[in-house]
Amino acid sequence: MEDMIFYDRLQFAFTITFHYIFPQLTMGLSLIIVYFKWKFLRSQAEKYNDAAKFFMKIFAVNFTMGVITGIPMEFQFGTNWAKFSELTGGIIGQTLAMEGLFSFFLESSFLALFIFGEKLMSQRLHFLTALLVFIGSWASGYFILATNAWMQHPVGYEILDNGKYVLTNFSELFSNPWLLPAFLHNQMASLVTSSFVVASIGAFYLLGKSNIEYGKLFLKTGVIFGFISSLLVAFPTGDWNAKNVAKYQPASFAAMEGIFETEHAGAEIILIGQPNMLEKKLDNKIAVPNILSFLTYQDWNRQIYGMDKFKEEELPDNVPGLYYSYHIMVGLGTIFIGVMSLAILFLWRKKLYEFNPLLWGIMLLAPFTYVANITGWYVAELGRQPYLVYGLLKTSEGISPTVSSGNTLFTLLGFIGLYFLLGVLFLILVGKIIYKGPQPEPQTH
Amino acid sequence: MEIFWYSAISVVLAMFFILDGYDFGAGIIHLFFAKSEEDKVVIAKSAGLFWDSNEVWLVAGGGLLFMAFPTFYASVFSGFYLPLILVLWLIIFRAIGLEFRGHFNYQMWKDIWDTAFGVSSLLLALFFGMALGNVIRGVNLGGVKDGVSLYEGHYFFLPLWDSSFSPLSDTPGIIDWFTLIIGVIAVIVLAIHGANWVILKTNSSINHRLKSIIFNLNIALSVLTIFSLAVWQYINPAALDNFKDLPYLAIFPLLYFGGIIGLFFIKKIKKDIHAFYLSTLLILGGITSSLASLFPVILPSTNSVNESLTIYNTAASEYGLSVAFNWGIVGLILLVIYFIVQKRLMAGKIDDMDYGH
Numbered sequence: 001m002e003d004m005i006f007y008d009r010l011q012f013a014f015t016i017t018f019h020y021i022f023p024q025l026t027m028g029l030s031l032i033i034v035y036f037k038w039k040f041l042r043s044q045a046e047k048y049n050d051a052a053k054f055f056m057k058i059f060a061v062n063f064t065m066g067v068i069t070g071i072p073m074e075f076q077f078g079t080n081w082a083k084f085s086e087l088t089g090g091i092i093g094q095t096l097a098m099e100g101l102f103s104f105f106l107e108s109s110f111l112a113l114f115i116f117g118e119k120l121m122s123q124r125l126h127f128l129t130a131l132l133v134f135i136g137s138w139a140s141g142y143f144i145l146a147t148n149a150w151m152q153h154p155v156g157y158e159i160l161d162n163g164k165y166v167l168t169n170f171s172e173l174f175s176n177p178w179l180l181p182a183f184l185h186n187q188m189a190s191l192v193t194s195s196f197v198v199a200s201i202g203a204f205y206l207l208g209k210s211n212i213e214y215g216k217l218f219l220k221t222g223v224i225f226g227f228i229s230s231l232l233v234a235f236p237t238g239d240w241n242a243k244n245v246a247k248y249q250p251a252s253f254a255a256m257e258g259i260f261e262t263e264h265a266g267a268e269i270i271l272i273g274q275p276n277m278l279e280k281k282l283d284n285k286i287a288v289p290n291i292l293s294f295l296t297y298q299d300w301n302r303q304i305y306g307m308d309k310f311k312e313e314e315l316p317d318n319v320p321g322l323y324y325s326y327h328i329m330v331g332l333g334t335i336f337i338g339v340m341s342l343a344i345l346f347l348w349r350k351k352l353y354e355f356n357p358l359l360w361g362i363m364l365l366a367p368f369t370y371v372a373n374i375t376g377w378y379v380a381e382l383g384r385q386p387y388l389v390y391g392l393l394k395t396s397e398g399i400s401p402t403v404s405s406g407n408t409l410f411t412l413l414g415f416i417g418l419y420f421l422l423g424v425l426f427l428i429l430v431g432k433i434i435y436k437g438p439q440p441e442p443q444t445h
Numbered sequence: 446m447e448i449f450w451y452s453a454i455s456v457v458l459a460m461f462f463i464l465d466g467y468d469f470g471a472g473i474i475h476l477f478f479a480k481s482e483e484d485k486v487v488i489a490k491s492a493g494l495f496w497d498s499n500e501v502w503l504v505a506g507g508g509l510l511f512m513a514f515p516t517f518y519a520s521v522f523s524g525f526y527l528p529l530i531l532v533l534w535l536i537i538f539r540a541i542g543l544e545f546r547g548h549f550n551y552q553m554w555k556d557i558w559d560t561a562f563g564v565s566s567l568l569l570a571l572f573f574g575m576a577l578g579n580v581i582r583g584v585n586l587g588g589v590k591d592g593v594s595l596y597e598g599h600y601f602f603l604p605l606w607d608s609s610f611s612p613l614s615d616t617p618g619i620i621d622w623f624t625l626i627i628g629v630i631a632v633i634v635l636a637i638h639g640a641n642w643v644i645l646k647t648n649s650s651i652n653h654r655l656k657s658i659i660f661n662l663n664i665a666l667s668v669l670t671i672f673s674l675a676v677w678q679y680i681n682p683a684a685l686d687n688f689k690d691l692p693y694l695a696i697f698p699l700l701y702f703g704g705i706i707g708l709f710f711i712k713k714i715k716k717d718i719h720a721f722y723l724s725t726l727l728i729l730g731g732i733t734s735s736l737a738s739l740f741p742v743i744l745p746s747t748n749s750v751n752e753s754l755t756i757y758n759t760a761a762s763e764y765g766l767s768v769a770f771n772w773g774i775v776g777l778i779l780l781v782i783y784f785i786v787q788k789r790l791m792a793g794k795i796d797d798m799d800y801g802h
Contacts, residue, residue, distance in 0.1 A: 064540065064544060074507050078522020079523055086599075097773075098508075100507065100508030101772075109786065400526070401600050402600050414534060422541065429548060
């Protein structure tokens with residue numbers, strides 16, 4: 001039983017981590033493409049249209065990868081988490097089905113129209129297709145977040161005698177207090193990834209002395225979007241989420257902040273340290289007193305519960321994993337703000353394009369935006385443990401009753417192999433697109 | 446409400462098999478009949494331009510099934526664990542083949558991805574057919590052994606095969622000689638459908654030959670269909686009772702047989718689209734007839750201990766189904782609109798059309 005849960009969780013974690021490499025780029029990138037297309041309509045300068053079409057190519061590859069790695073996510077609800085699906089499908093099925101029916105269709109149809117239809121329609125209509133791709137991809141995120149929000153903070157339900165969760169109020173699924181902050185935080189984080197990718201392709205061209213004009217455009221656009229989004233991801237959206245965790249999941253809050261013992265006055269904020277689960281303390285701690293209480297409640301002396309206040313079975317089962325994920329996310333987020341602020345300063349002083357160290361910095365940081373996004377999701381998901389539906393349904397109660405661990409390990413190994421191949425091919429393909437650059441030449445296939 | 450959602454999901458999934466069916470079929474044709482590089486390119490393209498928008502129907506159908514019949518979704522997806530994961534891998538592998546083939550002009554590279562595309566298309570058709578075979582044959586719900594259920598009555602787990610390979614075994618596997626027959630029928634149906642698609646959408650040099658191939662495949666299909674009906678009667682004497690009790694359900698098998706009969710005139714049919722409609726009838730009729738033979742059951746139990754899964758004992762709550770009806774109608778109308786817009790945009794032969802990347 002134990003190894004069964006372990007393999008099920010590992011398979012879901014592995015496949016969702018790999019899957020989320022792609023949507024986090026497409027959601028943010030679709031907004032930047034809309035911006036380029038809009039600039040083209042306004043200025044009629046071809047370079048903006050080339051930029052929009054160039055990034056739509058990268059978008060399309062990522063979208064394809066998102067589709068083929070996304071179908072396994074939908075399937076796994078049934079294959080590996082059958083009991084969870086049976087009990088809660090009447091509720092989370094609503095939001096998941098809406099995602100498939102509304103947003104996914106919208107995104108895929110209008111992506112095809114954008115790519116194949118430019119010659120068949122006016123530029124205004126072409127802009128509209130880009131806008132609809134953006135709306136589709138954000139709506140997709142919204143429905144997935146609504147599903148997750150229900151698992152984090154269940155609302156609008158009733159539990160029947162046979163253990164089934166039935167929906168009693170549809171609109172509460174969307175007015176869930178967990179949803180809006182989580183959605184906005186997630187979308188801003190996705191925009192951080194996309195801005196860094198756009199800026200780093202620009203930096204790559206400038207450093208490589210190819211496609212210089214496009215390089216400048218991409219860098220400038222990426223830096224502007226990146227500066228705004230990396231600020232918004234921290235404040236107010238990140239702050240808002242942390243307050244939600246403190247309010248609705250206090251045990252997870254203590255674990256992610258690394259507070260083992262409740263202090264009488266205000267709680268300190270941990271900057272560095274390693275959770276020592278044997279002695280229930282933080283090794284090599286560097287902390288600043290009272291800051292956490294202030295950040296969470298705007299009150300320097302407000303008491304915050306440490307992990308000692310909760311029963312063992314209420315605490316997340318992987319405290320170090322949760323703690324590190326949170327601190328990596330916050331640490332990287334801070335670095336992004338720093339680098340993007342510097343870049344915006346150099347841009348303003350008109351020195352950005354020649355200042356190679358900063359270009360290198362932006363380019364090398366781009367992969368870490370993916371790390372920050374994914375660790376952010378680990379915070380949400382590890383923090384929800386040991387529950388599938390917070391406070392109500394334990395993760396161990398949700399797995400498929402008839403699938404043995406041998407079968408799950410078999411499929412997990414298969415996914416690892418297949419996704420490795422997929423990842424390598426993806427990098428080759430995207431690398432080829434970037435290397436070729438955005439010259440408006442007819443593509444041959 | 447159960448019946449509405451049952452019908453809506455059946456239509457969405459039938460659309461998936463009709464639409465993705467032609468690109469699976471194109472893969473089968475590609476594997477066996479495309480010889481020259483020009484034909485390989487254009488046939489791969491006739492699938493490559495469309496597969497992702499077609500698979501959106503699978504995602505939508507899966508999501509709706511999860512929402513409306515969560516117990517069925519949970520039972521079937523965990524019970525058919527291995528074949529479903531294999532299907533996922535094949536879908537991914539096939540997509541890799543289609544998307545990566547054209548990126549390097551190197552013979553070995555193209556050969557690898559051509560084979561990936563062709564073989565995974567063939568296996569997917571076979572697996573989907575076997576899945577249908579498993580559903581109409583039924584499964585050992587509750588994992589009953591010596592009259593005792595191992596699991597809750599609506600759960601089961603099927604191995605890929607049981608050493609007897611017989612549908613009459615107490616513990617039949619996914620693959621037995623009955624489901625294999627249905628699987629082969631599905632391969633033939635989709636090959637015919639794919640051939641019609643290739644004829645319709647391309648100017649490949651084998652278009653003329655494909656008509657003879659369709660004719661021959663259609664003969665094989667007729668024989669196998671009749672054989673499978675006889676076998677089905679043999680393993681389940683009550684298999685066709687629904688059609689006796691509710692004669693109007695006979696419309697569904699008539700669609701199927703109409704398709705078969707029509708396709709015997711493939712060489713006389715002037716408009717390619719008409720032939721394509723006939724193979725569409727095969728898929729639509731095949732799926733709806735199978736579902737109608739079971740209705741309102743959606744997964745028969747092969748033992749007498751646990752009752753079959755029906756649309757009533759696996760559905761979500763009445764409130765959930767009704768509230769979903771409101772947004773579902775809007776969504777389904779949007780689906781149809783997107784579909785029409787897209788078909789109009791991509792109308793005509795695709796030989797000179799360009800990939801997006």
